[in-house]
Amino acid sequence: MLCLVIYLCRKLTLLPPPKALTRSQENANLISVLLELDDEPREQLFKLYKDQFGDSAARYARQTYQKWKAGTVRPNKETFRRFLINLPHVMSFDLKCEVLRELREAYCAHDHYKVTVSTDDWKSTLAPVVEGVMKKAMTAELPASVNRRLTWLAEDDMTAANAILTESEARQTKNALALLEKEFSNIEELLDNARGRSEVTHELRLPLGTITLQIEKGNGNG
Amino acid sequence: MDDENDGLVPQKQSLFPLSAEDIVDNALQSLDEQQAKEITKKAADEVVKIAVEKRKAEYRSDRAQEEMRNLIHNANLLDEKVGDYKINSTFETATGTTSVEIKKSKTNFTLLIAVVGVVVLLLILIFVFLKT
Numbered sequence: 001m002l003c004l005v006i007y008l009c010r011k012l013t014l015l016p017p018p019k020a021l022t023r024s025q026e027n028a029n030l031i032s033v034l035l036e037l038d039d040e041p042r043e044q045l046f047k048l049y050k051d052q053f054g055d056s057a058a059r060y061a062r063q064t065y066q067k068w069k070a071g072t073v074r075p076n077k078e079t080f081r082r083f084l085i086n087l088p089h090v091m092s093f094d095l096k097c098e099v100l101r102e103l104r105e106a107y108c109a110h111d112h113y114k115v116t117v118s119t120d121d122w123k124s125t126l127a128p129v130v131e132g133v134m135k136k137a138m139t140a141e142l143p144a145s146v147n148r149r150l151t152w153l154a155e156d157d158m159t160a161a162n163a164i165l166t167e168s169e170a171r172q173t174k175n176a177l178a179l180l181e182k183e184f185s186n187i188e189e190l191l192d193n194a195r196g197r198s199e200v201t202h203e204l205r206l207p208l209g210t211i212t213l214q215i216e217k218g219n220g221n222g
Numbered sequence: 223m224d225d226e227n228d229g230l231v232p233q234k235q236s237l238f239p240l241s242a243e244d245i246v247d248n249a250l251q252s253l254d255e256q257q258a259k260e261i262t263k264k265a266a267d268e269v270v271k272i273a274v275e276k277r278k279a280e281y282r283s284d285r286a287q288e289e290m291r292n293l294i295h296n297a298n299l300l301d302e303k304v305g306d307y308k309i310n311s312t313f314e315t316a317t318g319t320t321s322v323e324i325k326k327s328k329t330n331f332t333l334l335i336a337v338v339g340v341v342v343l344l345l346i347l348i349f350v351f352l353k354t
C-alpha cells in the first residue's frame with residue numbers, strides 16, 4: 001500500500017525529463033544569441049563575414065539575420081560553422097569578448113529571489129542573498145555542452161576574457177549594492193511622506209540575478 | 223566603495239583560489255605581445271565602461287528621487303480633493319525598478335464601519351429578543 005502511495009506521488013509530482021535539444025536547435029540557439037550583439041560589434045561581425053565568405057553570403061546573412069534571431073528561419077549547419085567555428089579565429093579579442101558576454105548572458109543561469117525587508121533591517125536581511133549572488137557572479141560558467149561545441153572558448157585568450165567579464169560582473173554587482181544605500185534613503189523618504197498609504201516593491205537587477213524586494217516601513221530602530 | 227555599503231557586500235572578495243588578475247596574468251604568459259596588448263586594452267575599456275554605467279546609475283537615482291517627491295506631492299493634492307484614489311508608478315532607478323502604489327479608499331472604510339454597525343445592532347437585537 002505504502003509503495004503504491006509513493007509510486008503515485010512520484011508519478012504525479014515528477015516532471016517529465018527535459019527533452020534534449022537537437023543539434024540543429026542548439027545551433028539555432030547559439031546563432032540567435034550571437035545576433036543579440038549590440039549594433040557596433042554586430043556590424044564588425046558582418047564585415048568579417050563578408051571578408052571571409054564573400055558578398056553573396058554576407059548579403060544573405062544580412063537579409064536573414066532578423067529571422068534567425070527570431071527563430072522563424074533555422075540557420076543551416078554551414079551558417080553555424082561560419083559564424084561560430086570559423087569566424088572566431090579571425091575575430092579581434094574585443095569582438096570575441098562581446099560574443100562571450102552574450103553567451104554568458106544567455107547561458108549562465110540567472111537566479112531570482114524574493115525577499116521582504118523593512119527600511120530598518122534591509123541590510124542584514126539582504127546580506128546572505130547578496131552573498132549568494134556575488135558568489136554566483138564570481139563562479140558562473142558556461143554549460144559544458146556549449147564549451148564542447150565552441151572549442152575556441154578554451155583558448156588562453158578566452159580564459160583571460162572570461163576572467164575580465166567575471167571581474168566586471170562582480171564590480172557591477174558591488175556598484176549596484178553601493179548605490180542601494182541611496183535608493184533605500186529615497187524609498188524611506190517616500191514611505192515616510194506617504195503616511196501608510198503606499199506599497200513599495202523594488203526589483204534589484206544584478207548581472208547574474210534579480211532580487212525582488214517587498215519593502216515595508218520600519219519603526220526607526222535600524 | 224566598501225564604506226558606502228558596509229555589511230552588505232561580502233568583505234572577503236576571494237571566493238575562489240585564483241583572482242581575476244591571476245588568471246589574466248597566467249593567460250598573458252602564454253600569449254604573444256599583440257594578444258597581451260589587446261587583453262590589457264579590453265580590461266581598461268571594461269573599467270571605463272563600468273565607471274560610465276555607475277555615473278549613469280547615479281543620475282537615474284537622482285531623477286527617481288525627484289519623481290518620487292512629485293508623486294507624493296500629487297498624492298497629497300488628491301488627498302485634499304478626492305476621497306478615493308489609487309496611483310501606480312514605476313521609477314527606473316540606479317539599481318533596477320521601483321514600483322509604488324499609493325491608495326486611499328474612504329468608501330471602503332465607511333462601508334466597513336457601516337457593516338460593523340449593522341452586525342453589532344443585529345447582535346444587540348438578538349440578545350434583547352432572547353432575553354425577553
